Amino acid sequence: MKPSVLVVDDEPIVRKSCRLVLEAAGWQVLEAGSAAGALALLTSATPRLLLVDLKMPFEDGTRLIGRLREMGIRTPAVLMSGYSTEDTARDAERLGALAFLGKPFTPDELTDTIQRVLNRIEKEEDGHGQSKDPGHR
Amino acid sequence: MLYSTRSKLIAGFMAVTLLVGAASLFIGVRLVDEHVFGEALNRVSQDLNAANEMYLTRVKHVKTSLSITTLGFAFISSVRERNTVDLALRLERMSKLAELDFAGVVDPRGDVICRIGPNAFPPPGRRPANPLTQMVLEQRVSVSGTVILPKDVLVEENHELAERARILLASGPESPSNAREEVTAGMTIAAAVPIFEGSSFVGVLYGGILLNRGEAFVDTVRDTVFQGESFGGKSIGTATLFLNDVRIATNVLTPEGKRALGTRVSPRVEEHVLGKGRRWTDRAFVFSDWYITAYSPIETISGRRAGMLYVGVVEEKYADIRRQLLTVYSLLTVAVMLAASALGWVIASRISSPIHRLIQASRQVSEGNLTPDIGPTEKGEIGLLQNTFKEMVAFVGRRHADSEARIMQSQRQASVGRLAAGVAHEINNPLTGVLTYTHMLLRRSELAEDVRGDLQVIAEATERVRKIVKGLLDFSRQTKIDPEPTDINRLAASATTLIENQALMKGVAIRLNPGENLPELIVDRSQIQGVLINMVINALDATPPGGTIRVFTASGYTGQPSGRKGVEITIADTGSGIAPENLDRIFDPFFTTKAVGQGTGLGLAVSLGIVQRHGGHIRVQSEPGKGTRFFIWLPAKDAS
Numbered sequence: 001m002k003p004s005v006l007v008v009d010d011e012p013i014v015r016k017s018c019r020l021v022l023e024a025a026g027w028q029v030l031e032a033g034s035a036a037g038a039l040a041l042l043t044s045a046t047p048r049l050l051l052v053d054l055k056m057p058f059e060d061g062t063r064l065i066g067r068l069r070e071m072g073i074r075t076p077a078v079l080m081s082g083y084s085t086e087d088t089a090r091d092a093e094r095l096g097a098l099a100f101l102g103k104p105f106t107p108d109e110l111t112d113t114i115q116r117v118l119n120r121i122e123k124e125e126d127g128h129g130q131s132k133d134p135g136h137r
Numbered sequence: 138m139l140y141s142t143r144s145k146l147i148a149g150f151m152a153v154t155l156l157v158g159a160a161s162l163f164i165g166v167r168l169v170d171e172h173v174f175g176e177a178l179n180r181v182s183q184d185l186n187a188a189n190e191m192y193l194t195r196v197k198h199v200k201t202s203l204s205i206t207t208l209g210f211a212f213i214s215s216v217r218e219r220n221t222v223d224l225a226l227r228l229e230r231m232s233k234l235a236e237l238d239f240a241g242v243v244d245p246r247g248d249v250i251c252r253i254g255p256n257a258f259p260p261p262g263r264r265p266a267n268p269l270t271q272m273v274l275e276q277r278v279s280v281s282g283t284v285i286l287p288k289d290v291l292v293e294e295n296h297e298l299a300e301r302a303r304i305l306l307a308s309g310p311e312s313p314s315n316a317r318e319e320v321t322a323g324m325t326i327a328a329a330v331p332i333f334e335g336s337s338f339v340g341v342l343y344g345g346i347l348l349n350r351g352e353a354f355v356d357t358v359r360d361t362v363f364q365g366e367s368f369g370g371k372s373i374g375t376a377t378l379f380l381n382d383v384r385i386a387t388n389v390l391t392p393e394g395k396r397a398l399g400t401r402v403s404p405r406v407e408e409h410v411l412g413k414g415r416r417w418t419d420r421a422f423v424f425s426d427w428y429i430t431a432y433s434p435i436e437t438i439s440g441r442r443a444g445m446l447y448v449g450v451v452e453e454k455y456a457d458i459r460r461q462l463l464t465v466y467s468l469l470t471v472a473v474m475l476a477a478s479a480l481g482w483v484i485a486s487r488i489s490s491p492i493h494r495l496i497q498a499s500r501q502v503s504e505g506n507l508t509p510d511i512g513p514t515e516k517g518e519i520g521l522l523q524n525t526f527k528e529m530v531a532f533v534g535r536r537h538a539d540s541e542a543r544i545m546q547s548q549r550q551a552s553v554g555r556l557a558a559g560v561a562h563e564i565n566n567p568l569t570g571v572l573t574y575t576h577m578l579l580r581r582s583e584l585a586e587d588v589r590g591d592l593q594v595i596a597e598a599t600e601r602v603r604k605i606v607k608g609l610l611d612f613s614r615q616t617k618i619d620p621e622p623t624d625i626n627r628l629a630a631s632a633t634t635l636i637e638n639q640a641l642m643k644g645v646a647i648r649l650n651p652g653e654n655l656p657e658l659i660v661d662r663s664q665i666q667g668v669l670i671n672m673v674i675n676a677l678d679a680t681p682p683g684g685t686i687r688v689f690t691a692s693g694y695t696g697q698p699s700g701r702k703g704v705e706i707t708i709a710d711t712g713s714g715i716a717p718e719n720l721d722r723i724f725d726p727f728f729t730t731k732a733v734g735q736g737t738g739l740g741l742a743v744s745l746g747i748v749q750r751h752g753g754h755i756r757v758q759s760e761p762g763k764g765t766r767f768f769i770w771l772p773a774k775d776a777s
Contacts, residue, residue, distance in 0.1 A: 011566040017573035024577065055562065082565025083558060083610070104568035104603055107576045 004028035004045065005114070008038040008064065009053040009080075014103070018051060021107040022114075035059035035067070042073060049114060052097070054081035065096035076121055078113060080105075143485035150477035158470025165466045169459040177429045177455045182418050184448045185431035188358045188376055192326070192435075192446060195346065195354065200281035200328035202235035203342050207332045216242055216250065216332050216340045221258055224251040232344065236353075238325070239294050240344030242332070243270045250340065254295035265289040272438065273329040273341045281328035282438035284345065285380070288321040291347075298323065302349040304385055307399040320399070324348045324380045324444055348378050349385045350398065358448065359388050368454045375428070378435075379445035382407040389449075392425050402432070402445070410434050410445050420452060427452040491519050495526055507534040557609035564606055571599050608739045618661040618750055625658050625665075625690055625704050625771070626651035632669035633688055636677060644682035647673070652691040655704050656773035660751055665771070668744040672708050672767055675740060679712030679765065686710045693770060703753065703772040714761035723757065 005027050007018045012033070019029040030047055032038035034056060050068075052061040059067075065077050079097035082104075092100035098117045101110065206212055206227070215223040224242055232240045232253050241252025247270060249259050267290055272280050291299035302323035327345025331338060348354065355376040363374030377387035382402045389397045401407075409417050410432045417432040428449035435444040491512060498509035507530060514520050575596045579589065633647050640647050669688075676686045686708065693705030715723060715730075722728045724745045745755050752772045759765040 011569075013570035014566050017570050020577055021573055024580075082562040082569075103565040104572045104599070106572050107580075110573075 002026060002028040003048040004030055005049045005051055006030040006032060006038060006041065006045070006047040006075075007051045008032045008035065008056070008061070009051075010034060010056045011053070014053065014080075018110065021110050024107075025111050035061075035064040038064060039067065042068070042075075047075060049117065050075050050077035051101075051114075052077050052079055054079050054095075055083055061097075062095045069096060076117060078117055142489060143482065146485045146488075147478050147481035150481040151474055154470065154474040154477045158466070158473065162463065162466045162470065165462055166459065169455075169462050173455055173458055174429070177450060177452075178418050178431075181429050181431045181448060181450050182416075184362045184374065184450070185416070185418075185433055185446065187362050188446055188448050189433060191358055191361065192354070195326050196281050196283075196328070199235065199237065199326055199345060200279065200330070202231060202237070203240075203328050203330040203344050204279065206231050207330045207342050213332060213334045213339065217334055219244075219250055221251045225253070225257055228253050228344075235344070236346065237344040238347040239298060239327075240342070241294070243267075243274070243341045243343070245274065245338050245340060247271070247274055252294065254297070256293065256295060259293070265293050267294075267343065268439070269327050269329045269343050269345070270341045273331050273343070277331050277338055279328065279330040280438050282326070283435050283443065284325045284327040285437055285441075285443050286323040286325055286327075291321075291323045298347055302347060304349060304383065304399045306383065306401075307397070320349070320380055320383050320385060322380065324378065324385060349380070351378075351386045352388070352396070354378065355386050355388050362448065363450075368451055368457070371451070373451045373454050375423075375447075375449050375451075377445075377447040377449075379432075379447065381444060382411065385444075389423055397424065402447075406430075406432055406445075411442050414442055421449070423449060427456075429455065487515075488519065491515050491523060495523065498526065498530075502530055502533065507537060561606045561610045564602070568599060568602060568606070571595070572603070575599060611739070611743065618664060618747075620659045620661050620751075622774070623658050623660050623662050623665070625655060625660075625706065628662060628666055629669060629688055629690055629706060632666050632673060635670060636673050639674075640677055640686070643677065643680075645677055645680050646685045647677075648685060648687045650687060650689045652689065652704075655690060655692055656702060658704055658771055659774050660771060661747075664747045665751070668747050668769070669706070669708075671740045671744050672769070676708055676710035676712065676765070676767075679714075680710045681712065684711040684764075701772055703770055706769040706771070707766055708769070709764060709766045711764040714763055714765050715757070715759040716761055717759075720757060720759060724755070 005018075005022055007015050007022075007029060008031075009015050009018075010033055015031045015033070019031065022029050030041060030045055032041050035058065038050075038052075050065075052064055054061040061077075061079050061081075065079075068075065068077075077097045078099045078101055079092050079095060080101040080103055082102075092098075098120065099113050101113050105113075209227075211223070212227055214220075215227065228240050228242070228251060231237070237253075239253065242250045244250055247266070248261050249264070251257060252259075265287070268286070269280065269284050286294070286302075288299060288302075291302055299321070302321065304320040306318055306320065325345040325347050327343065329341050329343035332340045332342055346354075355378060358376035359372060359374050362376070363372060366373045371390075372388070375387070375389045377384050377389055379385065379402060384397055384400050384402070387396055387398065391397045391400075402410075403421065406417050406421065409415055411434060414434050416434075417430065419430065421428055421430040423430070429452050430447060430449035432445050432447045434442045435446055437443045494510070494512045498511045501509040509530065511523055511526060514523050575592055578584070579592050579596065584592070629651065630649055633649050637647055673686060673688065680686060687710075689705075689707040689709070691705050691707070693703055694701060719728075719730065724741050728742075741755075748755050748769055748771065753770045756768040756770070757765065758768075
């Protein structure tokens with residue numbers, strides 16, 4: 001089974017764009033239109049990565065990540081936002097994400113960012129002597 | 138505060154006036170006392186001289202009348218022949234003409250031949266000796282003057298005269314001693330002249346005027362000397378004849394309005410005049426009024442001081458002058474005080490009304506009216522105050538306009554920032570779709586070349602949109618400054634170095650003139666460097682090939698009077714300049730004169746935002762066709 005990515009964004013066009021790019025890159029894509037939707041989905045699914053929009057109605061991306069960490073779900077997350085500046089990118093880690101992706105992005109930028117994050121996770125897991133990642137693409 | 142100034146001024150004036158008034162009043166009273174009263178004493182003294190003169194004239198008159206009579210042959214022969222009938226007629230006539238009260242002729246032995254009055258022909262025998270005839274009989278020369286005739290002599294002469302001479306002494310506070318109850322002697326103005334026929338002595342003619350109760354003399358003195366001057370319905374002057382210390386003829390009136398006969402003079406005066414024979418001139422209380430008085434002694438023909446002549450002027454008249462003077466002075470003082478108060482009021486108003494207007498104006502200024510009416514400009518310190526106030530208001534106005542412009546600028550920036558942030562967020566989502574789908578399409582290998590070309594256009598256009606939105610977001614973000622001590626010259630040098638190649642390619646020279654001894658600045662290096670780069674690039678874009686860009690740094694102060702210390706960085710180009718109508722707008726976000734796609738119009742707005750966050754400001758001077766100068770001022774470390 002292909003590794004999956006959960007895209008959480010209130011904008012259908014963003015979810016659709018991500019699905020297009022990521023499926024072409026060999027990922028299985030899960031979608032949620034809100035933080036609540038993401039939480040519901042995560043009770044059954046265990047994606048390899050979360051791609052979370054920073055600004056969403058009701059509950060934003062950082063709060064979602066916070067809730068997941070509280071629940072013990074440590075799935076790595078990438079924050080994305082149309083409200084991107086250098087500062088927010090710098091703050092991504094503080095917000096609980098491993099990377100930041102400013103909207104709009106090209107397909108290459110999306111896949112590059114995800115690749116970079118996964119490489120980093122693998123490196124850390126290697127360092128901790130944990131089981132190898134099943135792989136991607 | 139104003140009213141207190143006014144009242145202080147008025148009080149000051151009043152005090153001065155009061156002081157001056159009181160002083161002049163005091164001096165005035167002293168002057169009146171010294172001069173007017175002294176003048177009065179002088180005058181009374183002169184009046185007494187006149188009265189004395191009149192007295193002597195009377196004496197002379199009596200003597201002359203008698204002397205002329207003794208020269209007549211008929212009279213002499215009548216004496217010699219003892220023609221008593223003829224003599225009686227002649228004596229009668231003479232007495233009437235000369236207004237004599239008594240007259241008579243005695244023979245060389247002293248016996249009376251004839252006299253006027255009831256006892257005209259006394260029988261021969263011992264008679265009381267007439268002191269008047271006695272002297273002439275002994276010395277055979279004529280005598281004249283004041284003669285005191287004792288009671289018996291008067292009775293012998295004429296019992297009516299004796300009766301007239303009798304004056305009851307008044308009892309009262311002024312006559313403490315009642316030893317004598319009445320005056321019986323007669324005080325007379327009399328003369329006696331020897332009668333000669335050839336060289337033989339044939340007799341003595343005597344005659345005189347009884348002064349006791351004689352109103353004629355004193356009234357004449359009063360009327361002549363004081364010439365009917367009156368005060369309060371009474372004659373101001375009085376005259377009196379004293380026999381010793383008793384008034385025997387006077388026009389001094391008792392409180393009951395009768396002539397004050399029989400009253401005595403005060404012991405002090407008596408002692409001075411009768412005792413020492415001196416004149417007396419001073420104030421004296423006579424009955425109910427104060428008088429300015431003068432007394433002189435009267436001596437009899439035998440040289441004894443037997444009486445006094447007195448004149449006096451009611452002091453009331455002079456007291457009245459004094460009172461009038463006092464009143465005039467007081468009124469004058471009050472008038473001057475009123476005038477001073479009015480003057481004080483006017484002056485205080487003149488001082489306080491411009492100040493009051495200034496207070497009103499200050500109030501108006503504090504309520505936002507920067508063109509208050511402070512009235513006409515005064516002279517002197519008030520004028521200075523007004524001008525200073527005007528300058529202050531003008532300065533406040535400039536500052537106000539300045540800060541208003543600044544506030545508007547930041548409001549514009551803030552609202553644009555919020556707008557930009559919102560727009561960016563909204564646009565970026567669909568833009569993600571556009572970018573994704575365009576690029577995914579471009580990945581397909583089976584695309585026709587023309588379709589691929591069109592897709593490329595879409596991708597590039599989208600890329601531009603993405604850049605614009607990024608710029609918007611950069612502009613809108615209020616990045617915190619990360620300040621550290623900075624050498625501004627080094628910063629400027631690194632900024633110019635970065636652009637030097639670009640400038641060389643265009644054929645524009647960049648010159649850096651670093652200033653010396655600049656104060657240390659604490660700034661966010663990367664942000665300020667960004668500002669400098671942005672400004673130099675702007676200058677480069679505006680400068681045609683062959684032009685020059687010069688960058689100066691210098692110690693500088695703000696243009697404001699507070700004069701905060703700092704550094705001014707000047708970027709001057711020889712470019713196209715900025716049209717005057719655009720000068721106000723160049724810091725507005727999205728304002729640009731560059732060709733479409735060449736600039737976002739956010740560079741200067743972002744630069745200004747950064748400089749302002751450092752506490753500085755940017756000014757611009759420009760002349761179209763000649764070039765533009767931007768002045769970036771940043772505060773020194775110890776200034777902010």
